[in-house]
Amino acid sequence: MVSFWRVLKFAFQDLGRNLGMSFMTVFILVLMLLSFNTLWSLEILTQKAVSTVKDQINVSIYFSSDAKDKEAEDVKSYLSGFPEVVQVDLRSRDEVLRLFRERHSLSTEVLQALEELGGNPFGPTVIVKTKEPGDYKKIVEALNAPEYANLIEAKSFDEHADAIDKIQNITNRIEGAGMGLTILFALISFLVIFNTVRVAISSQRFEIGIKRLVGASNWFIRGPYLVVSVVLTLISVGVAAIILKFALKWVDRYLSVVFSDGFSLTNYYNSHILYVFGVQILVVLILTVASSVLAMRRQLRV
Amino acid sequence: MIKLQGVTKLYNANSVALRDVSINIGAGEFVSVIGQSGSGKTTLARLLIAEERPTKGDIHIGDWDLINITPNEIPYLRRQIGMIFQDYKLLSKKTIYENVAFALEVAGENNHRIRQVVPQLLEIVGLSKKYDRYPFQLSGGEQQRVAIARSLAHRPKIIVADEPTGNLDTINTEEIIQILKKINEFGTTVMLLTHNREVVNSLRRRVITLHGGEIVMDQSEGKYVL
Numbered sequence: 001m002v003s004f005w006r007v008l009k010f011a012f013q014d015l016g017r018n019l020g021m022s023f024m025t026v027f028i029l030v031l032m033l034l035s036f037n038t039l040w041s042l043e044i045l046t047q048k049a050v051s052t053v054k055d056q057i058n059v060s061i062y063f064s065s066d067a068k069d070k071e072a073e074d075v076k077s078y079l080s081g082f083p084e085v086v087q088v089d090l091r092s093r094d095e096v097l098r099l100f101r102e103r104h105s106l107s108t109e110v111l112q113a114l115e116e117l118g119g120n121p122f123g124p125t126v127i128v129k130t131k132e133p134g135d136y137k138k139i140v141e142a143l144n145a146p147e148y149a150n151l152i153e154a155k156s157f158d159e160h161a162d163a164i165d166k167i168q169n170i171t172n173r174i175e176g177a178g179m180g181l182t183i184l185f186a187l188i189s190f191l192v193i194f195n196t197v198r199v200a201i202s203s204q205r206f207e208i209g210i211k212r213l214v215g216a217s218n219w220f221i222r223g224p225y226l227v228v229s230v231v232l233t234l235i236s237v238g239v240a241a242i243i244l245k246f247a248l249k250w251v252d253r254y255l256s257v258v259f260s261d262g263f264s265l266t267n268y269y270n271s272h273i274l275y276v277f278g279v280q281i282l283v284v285l286i287l288t289v290a291s292s293v294l295a296m297r298r299q300l301r302v
Numbered sequence: 303m304i305k306l307q308g309v310t311k312l313y314n315a316n317s318v319a320l321r322d323v324s325i326n327i328g329a330g331e332f333v334s335v336i337g338q339s340g341s342g343k344t345t346l347a348r349l350l351i352a353e354e355r356p357t358k359g360d361i362h363i364g365d366w367d368l369i370n371i372t373p374n375e376i377p378y379l380r381r382q383i384g385m386i387f388q389d390y391k392l393l394s395k396k397t398i399y400e401n402v403a404f405a406l407e408v409a410g411e412n413n414h415r416i417r418q419v420v421p422q423l424l425e426i427v428g429l430s431k432k433y434d435r436y437p438f439q440l441s442g443g444e445q446q447r448v449a450i451a452r453s454l455a456h457r458p459k460i461i462v463a464d465e466p467t468g469n470l471d472t473i474n475t476e477e478i479i480q481i482l483k484k485i486n487e488f489g490t491t492v493m494l495l496t497h498n499r500e501v502v503n504s505l506r507r508r509v510i511t512l513h514g515g516e517i518v519m520d521q522s523e524g525k526y527v528l
Contacts, residue, residue, distance in 0.1 A: 006407050017395040210391045213351065214452065215381035216408035217374075 011227035029236035063123035309359030337512035384453030443474030
């Protein structure tokens with residue numbers, strides 16, 4: 001127990017008396033953490049942008065004017081059973097007519113033409129939304145079955161198939177590039193942190209040698225450096241979190257213009273605070289402690 | 303107390319640091335090991351604190367068998383041998399009080415005893431008033447006296463001093479040698495590794511002469527003859 005308190009005492013003594021080195025280490029750790037969080041935020045924004053684009057894609061299935069609402073209802077139930085389908089909305093014949101009238105309320109020619117036709121010339125419409133743009137092909141294929149083919153007059157997918165394919169392609173590439181960049185940056189961060197800690201400990205090589213010569217056990221020598229690693233990690237994550245808080249507030253002002261649903265990075269970080277900072281503390285801690293142990297291993301070898 | 307039997311240390315096939323060295327040093331002796339640079343003095347000191355292992359031969363210090371010592375036992379061995387070096391080897395970020403206390407702290411001594419012993423040790427080497435200074439604020443002679451105080455912290459039965467006066471002027475050299483003689487008078491075995499002719503000649507104690515890693519002379523009251 002006495003040794004434990006002495007290890008703590010030496011750790012805080014080292015921190016206080018090596019302020020320059022402690023400051024440099026924290027500075028580099030904070031830079032790495034901020035860069036990593038920037039990339040993390042970009043990844044979140046990319047995902048959000050991609051999902052917003054995907055959300056705006058849907059396929060409308062227009063039934064022929066002979067089709068009954070009941071038949072459209074059956075198709076809706078059939079499509080709802082698909083695991084790829086997120087949402088299916090049905091517009092009855094009357095609703096389609098009403099919406100048409102609303103849309104063309106200012107165009108008297110169109111409304112006159114509608115009157116001349118007499119009755120309701122529209123069939124019901126089913127609007128389908130799937131998880132991925134690529135899933136629409138499957139839905140369209142399912143509706144090509146003979147029992148539905150006669151009821152359906154047109155599908156908007158046929159007109160938008162190329163655009164949907166392109167969006168799918170672009171979003172896949174953005175997601176892939178984001179992931180690749182994150183992995184690359186994580187690797188660079190790991191190497192920088194690893195070397196920062198190694199340099200900090202290597203500068204203490206002479207002192208470590210003296211401690212060994214006066215009879216300090218390896219754990220008595222290693223202990224303070226490990227405690228220092230933990231303290232510097234916590235300080236760095238704390239400082240990075242404070243800077244991030246202000247940076248996110250600033251970015252959110254611009255995001256509110258881009259995303260109409262009120263999406264904000266501050267809210268994202270607040271709701272994932274344990275995960276985001278838990279992961280960062282854990283990763284930096286593992287890195288700094290492992291770097292400390294590896295850097296000292298050679299100097300502690302008898 | 304210290305027994306080396308047929309000790310050889312090779313760094314590689316062309317570099318022989320020590321060759322077939324056998325030494326017996328009894329309790330309470332003051333022995334000077336002399337030789338030119340590269341004669342193997344420092345290798346001998348490193349072997350005695352198990353910082354290196356011999357290529358061949360046996361080393362015993364008290365009850366310790368240094369051939370079969372485990373890494374975990376080495377710190378305990380070092381707490382029983384007071385080491386003094388030419389470059390003092392003080393912890394630069396600790397005050398001289400903390401440097402001396404550190405030797406006791408690593409051994410798990412309680413705080414009460416540390417507060418009692420450290421001022422006494424600093425008093426012995428005449429530095430009690432400078433307890434809160436850092437090593438860089440002291441002269442070379444004063445730093446070496448701190449190193450001596452630290453080496454005495456565990457009340458060791460053996461002091462190994464490797465060129466302790468190598469960086470000091472004549473007056474400081476004389477002071478350090480007087481302190482070592484006083485330590486020896488209290489029964490501690492002192493092994494002084496040096497190439498300082500005046501020091502060795504003034505001591506009139508046992509002298510072991512190393513040359514090219516071999517013992518060429520062992521005189522009970524010798525002089526520097528190289």
